[in-house]
Structures are given as structure tokens and as C-alpha cells.
Amino acid sequence: xxxxxxxxxxxxxxxxxxxxxxxxxxxxxxxxxxxxxxxxxxxxxxxxxxxxxxxxxxxxxxxxxxxxxxxxxxxxxxxxxxxxxxxxxxxxxxxxxxxxxxxxxxxxxxxxxxxxxxxxxxxxxxxxxxxxxxxxxxxxxxxxxxxxxxxxxxxxxxxxxxxxxxxxxxxxxxxxxxxxxxxxxxxxxxxxxxxxxxxxxxxxxxxxxxxxxxxxxxxxxxxxxxxxxxxxxxxxxxxxxxxxxxxxxxxxxxxxxxxxxxx
Amino acid sequence: xxxxxxxxxxxxxxxxxxxxxxxxxxxxxxxxxxxxxxxxxxxxxxxxxxxxxxxxxxxxxxxxxxxxxxxxxxxxxxxxxxxxxxxxxxxxxxxxxxxxxxxxxxxxxxxxxxxxxxxxxxxxxxxxxxxxxxxxxxxxxxxxxxxxxxxxxxxxxxxxxxxxxxxxxxxxxxxxxxxxxxxxxxxxxxxxxxxxxxxxxxxxxxxxxxxxxxxxxxxxxxxxxxxxxxxxxxxxxxxxxxxxxxxxxxxxxxxxxxxxxxxxxxxxxxxxxxxxxxxxxxxxxxxxxxxxxxxxxxxxxxxxxxxxxxxxxxxxxxxxxxxxx
Numbered sequence: 001x002x003x004x005x006x007x008x009x010x011x012x013x014x015x016x017x018x019x020x021x022x023x024x025x026x027x028x029x030x031x032x033x034x035x036x037x038x039x040x041x042x043x044x045x046x047x048x049x050x051x052x053x054x055x056x057x058x059x060x061x062x063x064x065x066x067x068x069x070x071x072x073x074x075x076x077x078x079x080x081x082x083x084x085x086x087x088x089x090x091x092x093x094x095x096x097x098x099x100x101x102x103x104x105x106x107x108x109x110x111x112x113x114x115x116x117x118x119x120x121x122x123x124x125x126x127x128x129x130x131x132x133x134x135x136x137x138x139x140x141x142x143x144x145x146x147x148x149x150x151x152x153x154x155x156x157x158x159x160x161x162x163x164x165x166x167x168x169x170x171x172x173x174x175x176x177x178x179x180x181x182x183x184x185x186x187x188x189x190x191x192x193x194x195x196x197x198x199x200x201x202x203x204x205x206x207x208x209x210x211x212x213x214x215x216x217x218x219x220x221x222x223x224x225x226x227x228x229x230x231x232x233x234x235x236x237x238x239x240x241x242x243x244x245x246x247x248x249x250x251x252x253x254x255x256x257x258x259x260x261x262x263x
Numbered sequence: 264x265x266x267x268x269x270x271x272x273x274x275x276x277x278x279x280x281x282x283x284x285x286x287x288x289x290x291x292x293x294x295x296x297x298x299x300x301x302x303x304x305x306x307x308x309x310x311x312x313x314x315x316x317x318x319x320x321x322x323x324x325x326x327x328x329x330x331x332x333x334x335x336x337x338x339x340x341x342x343x344x345x346x347x348x349x350x351x352x353x354x355x356x357x358x359x360x361x362x363x364x365x366x367x368x369x370x371x372x373x374x375x376x377x378x379x380x381x382x383x384x385x386x387x388x389x390x391x392x393x394x395x396x397x398x399x400x401x402x403x404x405x406x407x408x409x410x411x412x413x414x415x416x417x418x419x420x421x422x423x424x425x426x427x428x429x430x431x432x433x434x435x436x437x438x439x440x441x442x443x444x445x446x447x448x449x450x451x452x453x454x455x456x457x458x459x460x461x462x463x464x465x466x467x468x469x470x471x472x473x474x475x476x477x478x479x480x481x482x483x484x485x486x487x488x489x490x491x492x493x494x495x496x497x498x499x500x501x502x503x504x505x506x507x508x509x510x511x512x513x514x515x516x517x518x519x520x521x522x523x524x525x526x527x528x529x530x531x532x533x534x535x536x537x538x539x540x541x542x543x544x545x546x547x548x549x550x551x552x553x554x555x556x557x558x559x560x561x562x563x564x565x566x567x568x569x570x571x572x573x574x575x576x577x578x579x580x581x582x583x584x585x586x587x588x
Contacts, residue, residue: 006388092337093366095355096334096358096359096362096364098356099388
């Protein structure tokens with residue numbers, strides 16, 4: 001485990017060269033949130049109105065959290081990186097090192113987004129407070145629970161994206177698969193909570209990855225209950241195991257097909 | 264028993280083929296066609312501990328494929344490999360702790376970090392205790408003269424400095440075998456010489472077995488005592504450097520400058536390589552004709568200047584690439 005923490009640390013150190021980019025990137029996040037804030041202000045006639053179980057403040061805090069998870073992840077970049085590693089044969093240069101490629105990619109990417117994640121959480125919290133005038137009512141324990149599920153949601157998302165990227169062993173370009181995956185997460189789990197969809201769709205979504213990578217942490221942040229936390233946490237562990245096994249399976253089968261350019 | 268043992272090693276690649284034009288593109292989607300390329304074919308060799316061997320061949324000969332199979336990156340189709348008695352396919356990770364790799368065309372270092380941080384990173388991934396890593400870094404920074412730039416981010420280093428750091432990074436875990444794939448590519452002659460002497464020193468100091476591929480004859484000539492030449496996926500020569508030179512030393516190159524023009528045609532044992540009127544370049548096969556015979560043909564009184572030399576190693580290797588042995 002020590003070596004993976006070192007990979008994480010090295011990536012954080014490396015990323016410190018680009019701290020300024022993180023602040024610039026936040027402008028895009030701010031604009032998006034500003035648009036959604038205005039959209040929900042229009043939908044809700046007054047701030048005490050409840051639509052599908054959410055007040056306006058809860059809806060906006062929900063979107064603030066899901067958008068952090070979405071934007072900080074920048075999944076397209078990771079998917080392209082893994083896919084290019086496979087297609088160019090660069091993945092080979094990681095294979096003769098005594099670590100697992102999946103572990104390397106996971107911890108490396110966690111390191112890459114670490115500073116961005118902290119920056120976005122702090123700035124988004126300030127922004128939310130300025131927009132709404134208050135924070136959701138959370139105890140220290142529930143904040144820790146939200147952070148835990150947020151980290152797990154990120155880890156699971158990264159594992160899924162690695163899996164999609166590794167599909168490049170079998171298909172020419174895994175980009176379109178990621179596109180479909182990311183749009184499903186965006187539409188069904190980021191902009192609106194699950195409760196906004198018809199009952200039938202809600203049931204499907206509550207068993208889908210959307211429940212653990214996007215909805216879960218945001219739901220806990222706006223409406224915390226220990227039962228919901230327990231439920232989300234268990235689902236996250238199951239999905240983490242599934243994502244890891246899937247990525248490992250695809251990787252193990254894939255490397256046997258590896259064709260390294262230039263030899 | 265050799266430190267590296269390769270027996271009947273073969274590897275083929277399946278490559279997609281596409282007919283030309285749009286029609287060909289559509290066809291390749293509906294009914295893709297593939298051809299099989301034999302990259303390595305029945306390769307056998309054995310390498311002893313502490314040897315520096317040159318594993319060379321023209322582009323596409325199969326050298327990198329072989330290195331990648333030796334390090335467990337690629338899976339062979341047939342044959343067996345043992346590196347330090349470990350099968351790279353079954354125990355890739357176990358082998359990784361025992362070998363080092365430097366790919367001249369591929370950066371392994373983190374470019375935004377300093378060499379020192381990179382060495383610490385490599386120490387951590389090879390599970391080496393912190394105190395031992397520090398000791399090793401101190402030792403290698405002295406051997407490879409890194410003091411000047413050990414705390415400069417890798418992206419700001421010159422290519423020569425970076426290659427030195429790449430080699431040091433691959434030595435942090437004290438590998439028993441080091442695979443160097445074109446380590447001097449793109450370097451200027453002075454830096455090349457410097458890298459070669461460092462490699463030699465390292466081999467002497469740590470008794471590291473070095474498996475070197477290079478297109479640079481200087482690397483091969485100055486570092487290696489044994490050479491394996493591979494072409495079209497097959498070993499075409501496996502011999503000592505001395506033998507390689509000896510077999511080809513029966514040919515001499517005679518370059519002369521004459522007072523008057525000489526008209527000389529190829530004869531048995533003498534080949535005219537270049538004829539520029541007053542300047543001639545001949546190849547003399549001394550098993551058939553002596554150098555004196557060649558001089559007599561030119562008329563010694565007519566000669567202003569003469570230079571007699573052996574065939575350069577580069578030409579020897581090129582002719583092996585072209586004709587086989």
C-alpha cells in the first residue's frame with residue numbers, strides 16, 4: 001500500500017505546478033452553478049416550496065455536490081489517457097514495474113485531482129453560502145460520512161472509467177462508450193436527484209452506479225440519515241468490488257493481446 | 264547455468280490490413296482482414312552473469328519484441344524464457360524486483376519532479392526501506408555525477424542529464440540484470456561517451472548483467488564483448504566482438520590520391536568502391552590479393568597519399584543485416 005500512497009503523493013507534487021489552472025477551471029464550474037441556481041429559482045415559486053421531496057436550498061446544495069463530483073473527476077481526460085496508453089503500447093512500460101497498473105492508474109489519478117477537489121469543495125461551499133445564506137444542518141459525524149461517501153464515489157467512478165478505458169484492448173476507441181456512460185451520469189444523477197424521475201426509472205436508478213457515484217453523497221449532504229448512509233455505504237462497497245473485479249478481468253485478458261508499437 | 268536463457272522463442276502479431284480508399288475502409292469494417300507477422304522466430308541464446316551483450320538488428324528485426332518478452336511485457340507464442348531462473352510470464356512482478364529497464368525513447372521519470380524525488384519514488388515502488396534508498400541515492404549520485412542537477416525538475420534537464428537519471432532510477436533497487444534499449448539515442452558524442460563510461464563503471468562496480476540494444480556502433484564497440492544479431496526475427500549471429508571483427512579483417516580498405524588518373528576495373532580480390540579520377544577507394548580481399556598487389560596495380564610512383572584501414576564495424580554490421588551470414 002505504501003507504494004500506492006507514494007504514487008498518490010508524487011502525482012500531488014507534480015500537480016502543484018498547475019495550481020493556477022485549478023482556479024481558472026473553477027470559473028466554468030461557477031458559471032454552470034449560476035445557471036442552475038437561476039433555473040431552480042425559476043422552478044420554485046418560493047424557497048419553502050417542496051418539489052419531489054426537495055426544497056430549493058436542498059436542490060441547489062444537491063447540484064453543488066454532484067457538480068463537484070462530476071467536474072473534479074474530468075473523466076474524459078482519464079478515459080482518453082488509459083485508452084491512449086493501451087493503443088500506443090505505453091501501458092507496457094508500467095507492466096515491468098512491481099505494482100498493479102490499475103492501482104497505479106487509480107492512485108495516480110486520485111493524486112492528480114486531489115488539489116482540485118479540495119479547492120472546489122472550499123470554493124463551492126463559499127459560493128453556496130453566498131447564494132443561499134446558510135449550510136445544510138449537519139453534525140461533524142455526518143460531514144465525515146458525506147466526505148467518506150464522496151471519496152468512495154470518486155474511487156468507484158475512477159474504477160469504472162479505467163474499465164472503460166481498458167476496453168481499448170478489444171475495440172478501436174472506447175471514447176464513445178465513455179460518452180454514453182458520462183451522459184447517463186450527468187442527466188440521471190447530476191442535474192436532478194433520482195426522486196425527480198418516474199417511479200419505474202427510480203427503482204432502476206437506485207440499483208445503478210448512479211446511486212453510488214453521484215446521488216448518494218449529495219443526498220446525504222442535503223438530507224442526512226444514518227439509514228441512508230448505511231444503505232449507500234454498503235452499495236458503494238459492493239460496486240467498488242464489482243468495478244475492481246471488472247477492471248482486473250479486462251486488464252488481465254487484455255494484456256495478453258497487447259501489441260506494442262515499435263516492437 | 265546462464266542468467267538469461269532463451270529457448271525456441273517465437274512471437275507473431277496479427278495486423279489488420281485495409282485495402283486502399285473509402286471502399287477499402289468500409290470493407291475493413293464489415294469483413295476485417297488480418298495478416299500474421301512473425302516478429303521473433305525460434306530464437307535461442309544464453310547470457311552469463313556480468314556480461315554486457317549487444318543485442319542488435321535493423322528496425323523491425325524483433326529486438327524490442329524480444330526485450331519485452333524477456334521483461335514479461337509481451338507473451339510469447341512458443342518457447343521458454345528464464346531470467347534469473349524466473350519465468351517472466353508467470354512471475355512478472357517477482358522478476359520486476361530483480362531487473363531494471365531503460366528505454367531511451369520512453370521517459371520513465373516524472374517530469375515535474377526532481378531526480379531526487381523520482382529516486383525516492385522508485386525506492387518506494389520497489390519496497391526499499393527509506394534509509395537504504397538514501398544510501399543508494401548518495402552512492403549513485405556520486406558514481407553518475409548528479410550533484411549539479413539532482414534537485415532540478417526533470418523537465419528542465421538536458422537529454423544527457425535525463426538519461427543519466429533514467430539509468431540511476433533503474434538502479435535504485437540494485438537489479439541483477441539491466442535492459443538498456445537504445446540508451447544513447449539522440450545524445451551528442453561527448454555525452455554518449457560519458458554515458459558509456461558510466462555504464463562500464465556500473466557493470467564493473469555492481470557486476471550487473473547488461474542487455475543492450477542500440478543502433479550506435481560506438482555503444483556496441485566500446486561496451487560489449489559479445490554481440491547477438493537478430494534479423495527478420497531470427498538470430499543470424501551470436502559471437503564475441505573479437506571474432507566478429509576477426510572474420511571481417513581479411514578485407515582492407517585502401518584509399519589513394521594519385522598524380523595522374525588511373526583506370527582500374529574490378530579484379531578478383533580487388534573491388535573499386537569509389538573512383539573520382541585522382542581519388543580511389545578500393546576494397547582488397549587479402550585472402551586473394553595482398554595490399555602490395557593493389558599498390559603495384561596503381562603504380563607506387565603515381566601515389567601521392569595512401570590510407571589503409573580495416574572495414575568499419577558499422578559496415579560489417581550493415582552487410583550482415585543485408586546478407587545474413
